[in-house]
Amino acid sequence: MSDTTTDKTTTTGDDQDLGAAGSQLSTAPVEDAPSSHLPALGVIGWARWFWRQLTSMRVALLLLLLLSLAAIPGSLIPQTGINEAQVADFRERHDILAPVYDKLGLFHVYSSVWFSAIYILLFVSLIGCIVPRTWQFVGQLRGRPPGAPRRLTRLPAHTTWRTSADPEEVREAALTLLRKRRFRAHAVGDAVAAEKGYLRELGNLAFHLALIVMLIAFAWGQLFKSEGNKIVVEGDGFSNTLTQYDDFKSGNLFTNDDLEPFSFDVKEFTGTYERTGPNRGTPRTYETEVTYTEGADGEEKNALIKVNKPLEIGDAKVYLVSHGYAPVVTVRDGKGEIVYQDAVPLLPLDNNVTSNGVVKVLDGYRNPQGKKEQLGFQAFFVPTFGGSASGTMLSQFPALDYPVLALNAYHGDLKADSGIPQSVYQMDKTKMKEFKDADGELLKKLLTPGETMTLPNGAGSITFEKDIKEWAGFQVVQEPGGGWALGGALAAIGGLAASLFVQRRRVWVRAVRGDDGVTVVEMAGLGRSESAKVPEELGDLAGILYERAPGAPDGTPEDPGTPEASGITTSTDTDSQAVPAEGAEQQ
Numbered sequence: 001m002s003d004t005t006t007d008k009t010t011t012t013g014d015d016q017d018l019g020a021a022g023s024q025l026s027t028a029p030v031e032d033a034p035s036s037h038l039p040a041l042g043v044i045g046w047a048r049w050f051w052r053q054l055t056s057m058r059v060a061l062l063l064l065l066l067l068s069l070a071a072i073p074g075s076l077i078p079q080t081g082i083n084e085a086q087v088a089d090f091r092e093r094h095d096i097l098a099p100v101y102d103k104l105g106l107f108h109v110y111s112s113v114w115f116s117a118i119y120i121l122l123f124v125s126l127i128g129c130i131v132p133r134t135w136q137f138v139g140q141l142r143g144r145p146p147g148a149p150r151r152l153t154r155l156p157a158h159t160t161w162r163t164s165a166d167p168e169e170v171r172e173a174a175l176t177l178l179r180k181r182r183f184r185a186h187a188v189g190d191a192v193a194a195e196k197g198y199l200r201e202l203g204n205l206a207f208h209l210a211l212i213v214m215l216i217a218f219a220w221g222q223l224f225k226s227e228g229n230k231i232v233v234e235g236d237g238f239s240n241t242l243t244q245y246d247d248f249k250s251g252n253l254f255t256n257d258d259l260e261p262f263s264f265d266v267k268e269f270t271g272t273y274e275r276t277g278p279n280r281g282t283p284r285t286y287e288t289e290v291t292y293t294e295g296a297d298g299e300e301k302n303a304l305i306k307v308n309k310p311l312e313i314g315d316a317k318v319y320l321v322s323h324g325y326a327p328v329v330t331v332r333d334g335k336g337e338i339v340y341q342d343a344v345p346l347l348p349l350d351n352n353v354t355s356n357g358v359v360k361v362l363d364g365y366r367n368p369q370g371k372k373e374q375l376g377f378q379a380f381f382v383p384t385f386g387g388s389a390s391g392t393m394l395s396q397f398p399a400l401d402y403p404v405l406a407l408n409a410y411h412g413d414l415k416a417d418s419g420i421p422q423s424v425y426q427m428d429k430t431k432m433k434e435f436k437d438a439d440g441e442l443l444k445k446l447l448t449p450g451e452t453m454t455l456p457n458g459a460g461s462i463t464f465e466k467d468i469k470e471w472a473g474f475q476v477v478q479e480p481g482g483g484w485a486l487g488g489a490l491a492a493i494g495g496l497a498a499s500l501f502v503q504r505r506r507v508w509v510r511a512v513r514g515d516d517g518v519t520v521v522e523m524a525g526l527g528r529s530e531s532a533k534v535p536e537e538l539g540d541l542a543g544i545l546y547e548r549a550p551g552a553p554d555g556t557p558e559d560p561g562t563p564e565a566s567g568i569t570t571s572t573d574t575d576s577q578a579v580p581a582e583g584a585e586q587q
Helices: 013-022 042-054 057-070 072-076 084-093 097-104 106-111 113-142 167-180 198-224 482-501 533-548 581-586
Strands: 002-004 157-163 184-188 191-196 226-233 237-239 247-250 262-273 283-294 301-306 311-313 316-332 338-343 355-361 374-382 404-412 432-434 444-447 452-455 460-478 505-513 519-527 568-570
Touching (some): 042 113, 057 113, 106 113, 157 533, 167 184, 262 316, 283 316, 404 460, 444 452, 505 533, 519 533
Antiparallel strands (some): 157 519, 226 247, 262 283, 316 338, 355 374, 404 444
């Protein structure tokens, strides 16, 4: 029923209109052909050349690759904005390499000049690439598909037949059929022009727009983000202010007013563990019951925070990230008066929650001579003691099966008023003296809940209370732009899928009355690239249209205008040389 050929002979003369028919199937910029007689560019010419290079797709892809490569050092080298302790440790261990990294900005990759330059260039490149393509695409949407070329039989996929139906009836049937198949179609002279697959270019533009949205969202999130950690013991609370955090870091444009106003109290932490089997000790349940309020006068609400199920309050998310024990201790002076009583959070050292820390008595204590002094106790805690026969103070299980607290006692000056920040989990012993036992050794003792260690010479005592509390570690994160980044990522995936799988193509149907009074129908299709789907789709459309405008009854099999039931075939007629889709676009 048709003639198809893949001969790539260039068209001339009457067939130059094939170039117009196949053009603008894409909004990709077309580069001018090089010439050996180009005039000197000049300043403005060089500026235009640089702008065209920067906004070309290949440069955008190159910048995207460079940005990915530039992010690698940020994953391999400690960053000051993430963990300053690791950076300090790296500096101590690498005396020669650390200064080089400082000069290259590798300790703060994502805020370095060279990373920002790549980021901004990519941003400008994408915008400069998208704006003209979007304008051109809008123009194509507002316009109509171009009219049919003079000789449809020169297109890559075509078919012809003769019919007794009137040309007007054939064109009307073709227009109805193409519109039903969701083609944009209209009648132009003696032919019907139709186009389909605009979603391909729309997806391409959506992909690049989504990249811009993601870049803006990531930049916004990095500049205005905040992240803080806080350990809260059961029964205590937290208010979202800077002074309440154990550690806090934020973006360059973050201010204190950006903190989401809320507070919460920890009612109870619940942790359960596997008791038997190869996974013994593995947590089964980690959850914290809290009551929280939004704003200063908000209504109190209950919530349950679990691992990977944060509490969301406005733009802030409260994650449960750690857990440990806080033994309650009571310190008395030589007269038996309580000078300190509180739950002391201790830091876990292993999966079985073997923990250590310090107890600091800073105020209210006087030694037996009546002189003000400070007390310090090095604490080591195991929730499940293996017994004295084990020979070690390592916990055997993370639950409170056999809790034991080991203490070492010191007195003197903890240097808390020196102006130098101190960790609540460490003790400065430079001005502290050891309490001695009867053998002249450092005073130390293992305590079970309810037991007391008495300090020598009437210096007082410390009691390990039966009430052992648990603490929960929370991470409060505010990272604006997260929703936009997710939306941009999903849009980018959808746009990329559309640009890869949707085929932009055009179809023409011409119906004219021949010299013998019989209507001659010609159909042709053209895609942006050589695609097997264009001939298949054209054959399907031609089959349906042929049913509505069947062949003339006096046709013979040898007649080239006779319909062929086998569909679109290949032609070797040298007078019907086909122009492939890419060749048509370039003319």
